């Protein structure tokens with residue numbers, strides 16, 4: 640096949656046209672092969688130069704070179720343009736938008752029992768109470784004797800105690816309680832003695848903390864639980880003060896309409912002792928399974944500090960009086976949310992805990 644001007648011009652025009660339609664580097668490379676490859680369209684045409692008439696050769700040769708150079712340049716430019724565009728796209732995709740809002744970091748929230756204890760601290764803070772903490776590992780002396788519960792007192796049976804073993808005997812057949820009477824505190828009341836001995840009157844302290852008892856675990860009992868103890872010691876306090884305070888606290892926690900009542904109770908370290916009830920939050924006082932058909936739910940025990948305990952704390956009962964109360968935040972949280980099983984609190988189950996996302 641002989642080379643002619645028309646064919647060369649057709650290849651030039653076709654190359655320009657098709658190049659204009661390429662959108663990827665790969666498509667341009669393909670076109671380059673198609674035109675300039677070993678058996679490409681333009682390569683094949685150029686091979687025909689030798690069979691052209693001798694007088695036409697110089698002119699055809701000049702045009703052929705021109706077309707080849709032009710096609711090669713056009714392909715090179717097109718490739719460069721496409722690579723630039725791809726780089727721009729990548730830069731755009733990877734660009735940092737400094738105005739974009741940050742991704743929220745997953746943060747935890749308070750356990751519902753911790754929330755209730757926080758609320759208690761805030762409520763009592765308004766009444767002038769400060770937090771005073773005591774150790775979880777206590778002595779029998781502080782846990783019992785100084786609180787008017789001597790070793791032979793039948794009330795000791797009320798607290799099933801976990802004893803700390805004598806060093807080296809734990810977990811063995813010979814395991815025995817430490818001789819110094821080290822125990823895990825069964826209630827937060829030992830801090831009454833510690834607060835009285837550490838502080839100057841008037842004393843108004845709140846003691847939140849963990850307690851331990853040798854209990855079989857069921858829906859309403861755990862071997863560990865929380866208490867929040869309160870203690871007031873002053874020259875002129877009375878059961879009426881205690882009643883007024885607890886009524887206000889119940890309203891702050893459970894709403895202004897909550898019903899309250901005192902009824903007689905028994906604790907060795909208070910005299911007189913009372914149980915403090917609120918009207919059942921489930922049935923509104925009608926009587927239901929949750930309140931044992933009574934219409935009332937006990938939320939704490941309280942009383943006037945026993946003279947023996949005042950003396951143990953270093954106070955003359957003729958000069959000072961005091962009142963104390965112990966709350967069960969686990970049970971109070973169950974009441975607050977209508978939770979039926981205390982074991983859920985220690986289950987570490989997110990499906991349970993996430994129902995209280997803001998801690999309430």
Ligand SMILES: [Zn+2]
Pocket residue numbers: 919920921922923924925926927928929930931932934935
């Ligand atoms: Zn009820």
